[in-house]
Amino acid sequence: MTTADDGRLAGYNFAYLDEQTKRMIRRAVLKAVAIPGHQVPFGSREMPLPYGWGTGGIQVTASILGPRDVLKVIDQGADDTTNAVSIRRFFALTAGVATTEKTTEATIVQTRHRVPETRLTERQILVYQVPIPEPLRWLEPSEVETRKMHALAEYGVMHVRLYEDIAQHGRIAQTYDYPVEVAGRYLMRPSPVPKFDNPKLDNCPALQLFGAGREKRIYAVPPYTRVKSLDFDDHPFSVEGWDRACGLCGSTESYLDEMIVDDEGRRLFVCSDTDYCGQRQAAGHRGPANAPKEAAE
Amino acid sequence: MSANRQDGPLLRVAGLGRDYGRIVGCREVSFELWPGEVLGIVGESGSGKTTLLKCASAQLEPTAGTVKFDMRARGLTDIWGLSEAERRMLMRTDWGIVHQNPRDGLRLGVSAGANVGERLMAVGARHYGEIRREASHWLGRVEIDTGRMDDLPETFSGGMLQRLQIARNLVTRPRLVFMDEPTSGLDVSVQARLLDLLRGLVADLGVACIVVTHDLGVVRLLAHRLMVMHRGRVVEHGLTDQVLDDPQHAYTQLLVSSILPV
Numbered sequence: 345m346t347t348a349d350d351g352r353l354a355g356y357n358f359a360y361l362d363e364q365t366k367r368m369i370r371r372a373v374l375k376a377v378a379i380p381g382h383q384v385p386f387g388s389r390e391m392p393l394p395y396g397w398g399t400g401g402i403q404v405t406a407s408i409l410g411p412r413d414v415l416k417v418i419d420q421g422a423d424d425t426t427n428a429v430s431i432r433r434f435f436a437l438t439a440g441v442a443t444t445e446k447t448t449e450a451t452i453v454q455t456r457h458r459v460p461e462t463r464l465t466e467r468q469i470l471v472y473q474v475p476i477p478e479p480l481r482w483l484e485p486s487e488v489e490t491r492k493m494h495a496l497a498e499y500g501v502m503h504v505r506l507y508e509d510i511a512q513h514g515r516i517a518q519t520y521d522y523p524v525e526v527a528g529r530y531l532m533r534p535s536p537v538p539k540f541d542n543p544k545l546d547n548c549p550a551l552q553l554f555g556a557g558r559e560k561r562i563y564a565v566p567p568y569t570r571v572k573s574l575d576f577d578d579h580p581f582s583v584e585g586w587d588r589a590c591g592l593c594g595s596t597e598s599y600l601d602e603m604i605v606d607d608e609g610r611r612l613f614v615c616s617d618t619d620y621c622g623q624r625q626a627a628g629h630r631g632p633a634n635a636p637k638e639a640a641e
Numbered sequence: 642m643s644a645n646r647q648d649g650p651l652l653r654v655a656g657l658g659r660d661y662g663r664i665v666g667c668r669e670v671s672f673e674l675w676p677g678e679v680l681g682i683v684g685e686s687g688s689g690k691t692t693l694l695k696c697a698s699a700q701l702e703p704t705a706g707t708v709k710f711d712m713r714a715r716g717l718t719d720i721w722g723l724s725e726a727e728r729r730m731l732m733r734t735d736w737g738i739v740h741q742n743p744r745d746g747l748r749l750g751v752s753a754g755a756n757v758g759e760r761l762m763a764v765g766a767r768h769y770g771e772i773r774r775e776a777s778h779w780l781g782r783v784e785i786d787t788g789r790m791d792d793l794p795e796t797f798s799g800g801m802l803q804r805l806q807i808a809r810n811l812v813t814r815p816r817l818v819f820m821d822e823p824t825s826g827l828d829v830s831v832q833a834r835l836l837d838l839l840r841g842l843v844a845d846l847g848v849a850c851i852v853v854t855h856d857l858g859v860v861r862l863l864a865h866r867l868m869v870m871h872r873g874r875v876v877e878h879g880l881t882d883q884v885l886d887d888p889q890h891a892y893t894q895l896l897v898s899s900i901l902p903v
Contacts, residue, residue, distance in 0.1 A: 500765075504759045507751075507754075575767075578768055578769050
């Protein structure tokens with residue numbers, strides 16, 4: 345690989361995409377921000393990774409990235425998974441930007457399936473990778489009809505689905521990609537984040553951008569926008585909880601992943617947000633599976 | 642019957658026509674429907690019955706004429722002059738549409754209760770318990786055991802599906818229901834039961850109906866007035882018994898004489 349003086353890969357435009365494409369995507373982003381929750385079509389490009397791996401998010405990130413930005417990429421909350429590592433390296437090579445694993449240092453966070461536990465600030469942008477942007481997709485097969493339903497705000501059918509959940513399971517069983525209403529108007533799919541993260545979308549100080557590459561849609565939630573999770577008056581929205589703390593950092597407030605740690609089926613519950621967990625451990629917090637050295641000896 | 646407004650027709654169709662290119666769907670159809678009245682439309686296949694019903698119920702845009710409905714707030718209004726949002730709202734509140742094939746009118750992936758509750762949720766009901774109570778009430782009205790409320794429509798018989806579709810339409814207490822061949826595809830004993838039920842509901846609720854059918858027995862039982870269609874035009878129009886017992890037009894005479902005696 346040949347690299348230019350600033351460490352970037354030679355022969356590529358800054359952040360891979362050409363300037364015309366970035367302009368087109370920025371226009372779509374501006375429109376999306378102007379109409380919170382509305383899906384704006386855009387001319388999605390071929391990217392050097394397969395659909396479903398974050399082609400939408402990566403195009404949005406490429407279009408808003410500047411040379412002084414600091415990029416963090418997470419996948420299921422973790423900084424060290426394949427998808428996160430390769431996207432981070434992609435931008436380090438094509439844009440020469442600084443990357444970080446610390447949520448507080450990043451100016452742009454690209455994410456798949458999670459919102460960081462650390463509260464975001466006004467100087468940050470959160471970019472979501474979205475597989476299916478249309479919240480009505482499995483309820484109404486026709487794209488023409490779903491667009492009409494959005495235009496006329498006919499969203500009763502989404503409640504039919506929630507009704508059905510309660511009728512069959514006694515509660516709303518949807519645990520991720522939980523439908524929300526943005527700014528009192530558009531129904532939106534918050535990408536497959538767990539419903540645990542839905543409250544973080546509401547009134548968030550950071551700009552939130554959603555990119556769906558295969559489906560060629562961009563949508564956005566501007567800072568400090570009302571994001572309401574749908575529910576019934578007598579079955580209000582609630583988030584899941586765990587009856588235990590993170591095995592490593594002892595947090596009882598974060599989203600926990602269940603991991604099998606050996607071939608005898610021993611399980612460990614740990615924070616899915618690796619940065620949050622690491623910060624807490626660095627500050628001296630310990631969980632039951634991570635007793636301090638002195639105590640163990 | 643709507644108590645406050647009995648001084649005029651509920652629906653006024655004037656000069657209605659619909660062409661499919663060079664093919665005539667229906668031509669120059671005019672009639673009025675009054676609150677609580679049941680109008681039957683009969684004719685052979687291809688006579689324009691379903692086209693007329695679709696045009697009158699806003700499912701198909703007519704190429705000529707007007708359809709005016711007595712809206713609660715503003716009186717007789719041309720439905721094709723409404724915005725699409727208003728028209729769709731009208732279709733799922735004050736109107737009901739019962740399809741020939743219940744599978745066209747139902748949501749097969751969700752339970753019977755959800756099917757009945759859908760219209761309530763579409764107009765903003767957000768209390769699960771109340772939606773359920775209302776759904777259970779309407780399932781009872783169409784003689785579906787409320788114990789089947791959480792079952793999928795797939796597990797229902799043909800007659801039950803048609804009754805479920807009717808309950809789903811009645812839940813918003815519409816003032817006008819359009820029915821396209823509501824009993825075809827059902828065996829005769831189930832047909833009889835459904836007709837009995839429909840007659841009871843129409844009488845109890847005072848809902849006006851337009852029933853399209855090729856079955857003269859159905860209109861004899863249900864309809865107050867009858868329109869006979871032939872080649873896209875209304876050839877005879879009058880009280881049901883009058884038309885069936887003393888047909889004037891040659892086609893009506895043929896139609897009436899074609900009923901197989903049992």
